[in-house]
Amino acid sequence: MGLHRVVEPAGVLPQAAWRLDASPEIAPNEVRIRVERLNLDAASFRQLWEKHGGDGDAVRAEVLQIVSTRGKMQNPVTGSGGMLIGTVEEAGRRSPLGLRAGQRVATLVSLTLTPLTILDGLARWDGRSEQVPCDGYAILFARSIAAVLPVDLDPQLSLAVLDVCGAPALTARVVSRYVAERERAEDPTPVRVAVIGGAGKSGSLSLAAARRAGAARTVGVVPVVAERDALAAVGLADVVALADARDPVALSSAVTTALGAPADVTVVCVDVPGCEHGAVLATEDGGTVVFFSMATSFAAAALGAEGLAADVTMLVGNGYVPGHAEFALGLLRSESGVRALFEARLAAD
Template sequence: MGLHRVVEPAGVLPQAAWRLDAAREIAPNEVRIRVERLNLDAASFRQLSDKHGGDGEKVRAEVLDIISTRGKMQNPVTGSGGMLIGTVEEAGRRSPLGLRPGDRVATLVSLTLTPLTVTDGLARWDGRGEQVPCDGWAILFARSIAAVLPADEDPQLSLAVLDVCGAPALTARVVSRYVEDRRRAGDGRPVTVAVVGGAGKSGSLSLAAARRAGATRTVGVVPVVAERDALVAAGLADEVALADARDPVALSSAVTTALGVPADVTVVCVDVPGCEHGAILATADGGTVIFFSMATSFAAAALGAEGLAADVTMLVGNGYVPGHAELALELLRSEPGVRGLFAARLAAD
């Protein structure tokens, strides 16, 4: 689990640690990765960019300072990090991960618990996009997860997809249970799904996964006309609605108007805080809200549901569901709308 890499405070797991030991030498059950590119999570990058007014040089300097100070990439404000791709340099003889030197991999665990050292000063990054070309090394533990990158895909595209692969897998699991439960009960009501932030990375994959899992009707909610037009063109949702997810009444109204009823499952994939209450209002009694955003406030969600007397189940997407990488890559390959949205995002970055 990497406990031996925790510098301070003693006794916590690496994700909760303030500082990790990112020394290059590995233990027999560790793996060292030569880092090629980081992918900062959306909430973290937005916070850093907003803090520095979009000044890329200042964003780059702060990311460097975080990594050098903490021995990992963990934004002290959002608490989140991201993931990386690179090549296996050395695998300890007792590592259970099945990785070999030369394997090109994406880590499927957060940078917030991954010992990391950067050696090039992030000189090739302008601080204006989530993907960060860099040189350095990272350490994986016995309980870490990594996926060998597919040879037939652009590594940057694979990185962007694998960064959020937990979202479609969890969405598919929840939606399929609703579909099966209603089938067994002889309940002919449709299974409705709303994805807030439907044009984004995790949002577009979640819409595709919901449809694949049997959702009867889906709506993607986006904040601006350009994203609405892109999501309509992608064809991933039955309806596309415009709303500011931070406005609870507007979000709820947009979802219920588009679907005709509140959503059975609402998936929150936006990278800004303040979306908890709208998602709760948009969800039917007995429904489920999946918060797949590092900007989510547990207190706001829990107390907001209580204050609204909302009988909803709330799930925190933890980023890991068995088979999540394979599912996300399969959706990329089989859904032209997903590939188009990801390609456009990479081109814009």
């Protein structure tokens, strides 16, 4: 679990630690990765970008400062990090991950618990995108997760998908349970799914996953006209609605109007705070809200649901579902709309 890498405070797991030991020498059950690219999570990058007013040099300097100080990439404001791709340099003889030197891999665990050292000062990154070319090394523990990069996909595309692969897998699991329950009860009521932030990475994958799992009607909610047009053009949602997710009444109205009723399952994939109450209000009593945003305040979600007398189940998307990497990459390969949105995003970056 990496306890021996925790410098301070003593006794906590690496994710909760303030500082990790990122020295390159590995224990027998560790793996050292030569890093070639980081993917900062959306909430963390947005916070840094807004803090520095779009000054890429200042964003780069702060990321370097965080990593050098903490021995990992964990934004002290959002608490989130991201993930990385690189090449296996050395695998300890007792590592259970099945990796070997020379393999190109993506880590499927957060940078917030991954010992990391940057060697090149991020000289090739302009601080203006979530993907960060770099040279350095990272350490994986026995209970870490990594996926060998597929040879048929561009590594940057794979990195973008694998960064959010937990979202579509959990969405599919939740939606399929609703579908199965209604089939067993011979209930003809269609399963309705709303994805807040439907044009983003996790949002587009979640829309595709919901449809594949049997959702009868889906709505993707986006905040601006450009995203509405982009999502509508690729056909991943039955309806695309325009609403500010931070406005609870507007969000609830948009979802209910689009679906004809509140959603059975609402998936929150936005990277801004303040969307909890709207998501709860947009969800049918007895429904489920899945929070996949690192900007979520779970206190606000719980207290808001209580204050609204909303009988909803709220799930924290923890980023891991067995088979999540293969599932997400399969969606990318088979759903042209998903691939189009991802490639457009990478081109813009």
